[in-house]
Amino acid sequence: MNKKGALFHWIAFGVLAALGLFFILSSNFDLGIQAQGMWQLTFVRAAQESDRNLLAVDNAATQSLNKIAKNVAVDASTQDLGCGKHDSVPLWNLKDKLCQLKVDDALLHQFNDVMHKEVGLTYESVLLSEGYLKGKTDKRQTISSSISAIPTTKQSASLFTQYDALTLKPFYLRYQYNPHFMVKADEAFGEYNDLFKESQKLVENCRNKMDLQTCLDKNKRDKFHYVSCNIERYEEADRKVAFCVSLSKEYDFALDFTPVLPFPVEDVTANLKEGDYVLSFAPIDQSESYKLYYTNWPQAGANVPNTAQDIFKLMPTAGFDYFQGLAMISSINPDCPDEKKIGASYWCNGKIVYILHDVRLEPGKDYFFALSSMKEGKESLITSFVKGESSISFTS
Amino acid sequence: MRKLGRKGMMDDWFDFLFTVIACFFILLFIGIYIRGALDAKKQEALNQLEKTILVDDYLVEERVTLNQNKKIDVDTVDKEIENLRRFGKPKEVSSGPNTFSAIERR
Numbered sequence: 001m002n003k004k005g006a007l008f009h010w011i012a013f014g015v016l017a018a019l020g021l022f023f024i025l026s027s028n029f030d031l032g033i034q035a036q037g038m039w040q041l042t043f044v045r046a047a048q049e050s051d052r053n054l055l056a057v058d059n060a061a062t063q064s065l066n067k068i069a070k071n072v073a074v075d076a077s078t079q080d081l082g083c084g085k086h087d088s089v090p091l092w093n094l095k096d097k098l099c100q101l102k103v104d105d106a107l108l109h110q111f112n113d114v115m116h117k118e119v120g121l122t123y124e125s126v127l128l129s130e131g132y133l134k135g136k137t138d139k140r141q142t143i144s145s146s147i148s149a150i151p152t153t154k155q156s157a158s159l160f161t162q163y164d165a166l167t168l169k170p171f172y173l174r175y176q177y178n179p180h181f182m183v184k185a186d187e188a189f190g191e192y193n194d195l196f197k198e199s200q201k202l203v204e205n206c207r208n209k210m211d212l213q214t215c216l217d218k219n220k221r222d223k224f225h226y227v228s229c230n231i232e233r234y235e236e237a238d239r240k241v242a243f244c245v246s247l248s249k250e251y252d253f254a255l256d257f258t259p260v261l262p263f264p265v266e267d268v269t270a271n272l273k274e275g276d277y278v279l280s281f282a283p284i285d286q287s288e289s290y291k292l293y294y295t296n297w298p299q300a301g302a303n304v305p306n307t308a309q310d311i312f313k314l315m316p317t318a319g320f321d322y323f324q325g326l327a328m329i330s331s332i333n334p335d336c337p338d339e340k341k342i343g344a345s346y347w348c349n350g351k352i353v354y355i356l357h358d359v360r361l362e363p364g365k366d367y368f369f370a371l372s373s374m375k376e377g378k379e380s381l382i383t384s385f386v387k388g389e390s391s392i393s394f395t396s
Numbered sequence: 397m398r399k400l401g402r403k404g405m406m407d408d409w410f411d412f413l414f415t416v417i418a419c420f421f422i423l424l425f426i427g428i429y430i431r432g433a434l435d436a437k438k439q440e441a442l443n444q445l446e447k448t449i450l451v452d453d454y455l456v457e458e459r460v461t462l463n464q465n466k467k468i469d470v471d472t473v474d475k476e477i478e479n480l481r482r483f484g485k486p487k488e489v490s491s492g493p494n495t496f497s498a499i500e501r502r
Contacts, residue, residue: 052473
């Protein structure tokens with residue numbers, strides 16, 4: 001090869017090397033293809049925009065809540081919450097119905113004022129429930145700006161300059177959602193909520209007890225005062241009792257202890273006499289009849305108070321010789337003769353006495369007895385089972 | 397027909413050799429270029445995904461803060477989201493022992 005030919009070849013190599021060097025240095029490898037998953041990420045980012053907006057809504061709701069909480073707490077012990085009033089204080093329940101504090105129109109207006117100022121939204125319904133303040137609106141918000149949702153990437157304009165470029169061409173994007181909110185109201189309404197829960201627990205415990213005052217004395221917390229926080233006195237009218245509880249502020253309210261079931265039968269005695277069991281118990285006012293349950297299952301009393309059905313549902317059958325007996329007591333003889341008939345009931349010394357005979361009840365074995373009262377087709381709970389005694393202590 | 401001399405044959409051989417070498421380098425550069433471009437796109441997709449996940453995590457953290465009944469500053473949230481989307485996770489760098497450390501973004 002002569003010099004001219006060699007020069008020509010070296011020039012070709014030089015051009016190739018220069019091209020290679022240029023591509024390596026510029027590092028802008030672009031084949032006109034886009035990174036995978038950008039379209040999907042755009043939708044995720046649009047959803048994140050809505051999450052951010054909902055965060056702002058919840059934040060504004062929390063701030064608004066703190067501003068209006070004071071007024072709402074006052075209303076809890078002054079306004080009719082839907083269950084009426086007793087002795088000028090609001091009832092927090094009426095039979096089975098619970099009357100929770102609602103953010104009324106005036107407070108809703110205050111709330112919406114603050115929310116409108118903060119996030120430009122107003123709510124048709126705002127409800128305090130289970131420790132949360134919940135707001136609902138029919139208005140829908142839309143994420144439509146695809147520009148802000150599309151991911152951007154650094155692009156090189158030259159060796160030393162870069163700019164942000166969209167990874168996708170802008171496209172039609174529409175993501176709609178309702179800006180509802182649900183924020184914890186425990187701190188703002190915590191005192192009221194705790195008190196409300198405690199009062200409902202007291203109702204649950206005592207409404208089916210005949211001796212209401214004894215049950216209340218036993219179950220109410222020390223902070224619960226009858227009628228007044230200053231001069232405590234027990235006053236009961238139509239199973240409704242007013243209370244005063246002094247916390248950070250004074251709460252005045254009343255609770256309705258109207259029973260939802262007939263009163264249970266308590267103070268039952270069962271004694272074996274000449275092969276029959278003599279059952280004795282105090283009558284229940286307005287009770288139409290009684291059901292006597294008896295069994296040789298020793299665990300029957302482990303699941304009380306409960307309905308008879310639920311108690312005996314747990315009784316093992318296979319492999320055991322357990323049985324469940326039932327007797328109905330409906331008509332009661334007004335006199336109390338010395339000789340009593342089997343299967344009859346008598347009125348003796350202010351108590352009802354029933355003579356039970358069942359061939360399954362063998363002398364020398366343990367049997368357990370319980371009674372429930374019936375009224376208007378409803379049956380009371382069973383509160384205890386008593387063990388049959390072999391020596392009789394009853395005197396007619 | 398004219399017969400090639402030794403010099404002519406050598407000249408053709410060198411031409412052929414240079415052509416093969418040139419093709420090799422051309423293909424090598426094209427291969428590097430395409431592979432680099434695909435790697436860059438893959439890395440870009442991973443970076444974008446990571447940034448999106450970071451924003452998700454951040455939103456969850458802010459939600460937890462709010463649930464603790466603490467106030468959050470929405471402007472700060474917007475700025476942080478913008479920063480995470482642009483720069484990704486802040487990384488802590490140290491300029492050396494017993495000196496200050498700083499937060500810089502990738």
